[in-house]
Amino acid sequence: NAGxxxxxxxxxRRRGQEARLRCSPMKGHSHVYWYRQLPEEGLKxxxxxxxxxxxxxxxxxxxxxxxxxxxxxxSILRIQQVVRGDxxxxxxxxxxxxxxxxxxxxxxxxxxxxx
Amino acid sequence: xEDVEQSLFLSVREGDSSVINCTYTxxxxxxxxxxxxxxxxxxxxxxxxxSNMDMKQDQRLTVLLNKKDKHLSLRIxxxxxxxxxxxxxxxxxxxxxxxxxxKGTSLLVTP
Numbered sequence: 001n002a003g004x005x006x007x008x009x010x011x012x013r014r015r016g017q018e019a020r021l022r023c024s025p026m027k028g029h030s031h032v033y034w035y036r037q038l039p040e041e042g043l044k045x046x047x048x049x050x051x052x053x054x055x056x057x058x059x060x061x062x063x064x065x066x067x068x069x070x071x072x073x074x075s076i077l078r079i080q081q082v083v084r085g086d087x088x089x090x091x092x093x094x095x096x097x098x099x100x101x102x103x104x105x106x107x108x109x110x111x112x113x114x115x
Numbered sequence: 116x117e118d119v120e121q122s123l124f125l126s127v128r129e130g131d132s133s134v135i136n137c138t139y140t141x142x143x144x145x146x147x148x149x150x151x152x153x154x155x156x157x158x159x160x161x162x163x164x165x166s167n168m169d170m171k172q173d174q175r176l177t178v179l180l181n182k183k184d185k186h187l188s189l190r191i192x193x194x195x196x197x198x199x200x201x202x203x204x205x206x207x208x209x210x211x212x213x214x215x216x217x218k219g220t221s222l223l224v225t226p
Contacts, residue, residue, distance in 0.1 A: 004157075103146075106157040111155075
């Protein structure tokens, strides 16, 4: 998974702080997807972005969560005023285009722990 | 993940074949995927199959698709200890891009 780079790998925050998770897609990929994995669960879709556009954020909580994919730089998933329930692994995936024929390639994830 | 069902655990002996099963509910899914997750790592795409295919083989991996029963299986021949991991089945959602994942099957390979 060297292609999709996520950082940090592990992030510890206290309740009420902000968490920023970064994702650099594979070279040549302009479509980014964020997923959340709760303990012993499968991955749940959160948001789909293209450069400078949020295409679908239907899986993202309405409050405290936001995502961006600027023209330059990585995609950022931002969680404000974190709570214990935000503890999870957050995975980013990318694809060159979208559609069912384009498999998504995943990064190694950011494990977020809330104290 | 509630639309994609997998058994949670499978244990096999080294050298045997492993068969991991998955059922899905979205009949419009045109691609189905198998991902492998090792401890502390991300998801590695193993293989995927187009819905008009019944079978796909790739070295030690064989994917079988029964579209009528919405059943997908992954067979790993000559299973090795390095195959121990969690295997996720996934389908495209109605959106065509968001993946719906099962909860994963934890495969344990014993010597």
